[in-house]
Amino acid sequence: MAGATAAGVDGLAVVDKPMGLTSHDVVARARRALRTRRVGHAGTLDPMATGVLVLGVGRATRLLGHLALTDKAYTATIRLGESTTTDDAQGEVVAVGEVAVDAVELAAAMGALTGTIDQVPSAVSAIKVDGVRAYARVRAGEQVVLAARRVTVSRFELLARTGCDLDVAVGCSSGTYVRALARDLGAALGCGAHLRALRRIRVGPFDLTRALTLEALAEEGAGALRPLPDAVAALFPCRRVGADDARAISHGRRLSPYGLPGTYGVFGPAGEVLALAHDAADGCRSLVVFAGA
Structure with a gap:
């Protein structure tokens, strides 16, 4: 298979769900194609429906509950x-x-x-x-x-x-x-x-223009995924932090406020995605920590 997926691969994929499959069926096929159990979906579709189904793989499963899919x-x-x-x-x-x-x-x-x-x-x-x-x-x-x-x-x-x-x-x-x-x-x-x-x-922001068939996902494997840092950067405002703050938020500690409303992504000095966070009354608090997962 062209896209065999090693453990630890993270990212998002937009699948064009075929008729007759449940959303869980699609997840099961993605798990086999990507050789990992860590696959989830956002925005369930009935079996008779087709079209956009967003999958999270690896650490990107933690993104699914924070995507704007209303x-x-x-x-x-x-x-x-x-x-x-x-x-x-x-x-x-x-x-x-x-x-x-x-x-x-x-x-x-x-x-x-x-x-x-x-x-x-x-x-x-x-x-x-x-x-x-x-x-x-x-x-x-x-x-x-x-x-x-x-x-x-x-x-x-x-x-x-x-x-x-x-x-x-x-x-x-x-x-x-x-x-x-x-x-x-x-x-x-x-x-x-x-x-x-x-x-x-x-x-939400996901449409059919980049949607993959299940056959294409199986063929491309990890190459079909939008890498986690790219996905976070595309979907949320970005905050860059230095080494000290990177260590702090990676251990769940609060940072100084950033001054943005809503959820934003926190990135380390090497461009690595560390967390999703938001400003609260007592400072920047992490919603999801990706570092070390």
């Missing part, structure tokens, strides 16, 4: 006239409605679902109810009704219409369910609807 963009296909048990194409059709919707009605219904809205997530979701995933409760035969949550849909735009199928573009905040958006659109139009296809084209 803003997401998708392309999707919604089928009007059929409601399913899962609000998507993986469920059974439970209701069929007549589709007699004109362009004006459709635009109004999509407009009403744009902006800050209260959305009830699909019952078949990974949200936990008393410690158990909602989808597991549904599969066990329970009736699950989840509480509405406030989300922001910044874009819900019709790209094309072919019969009962709508190709749409969606921009939304984290926690938004596009299949719930499809369900609610069908309800507003009085005909029912479900999600036929979903592709994530961007999550």
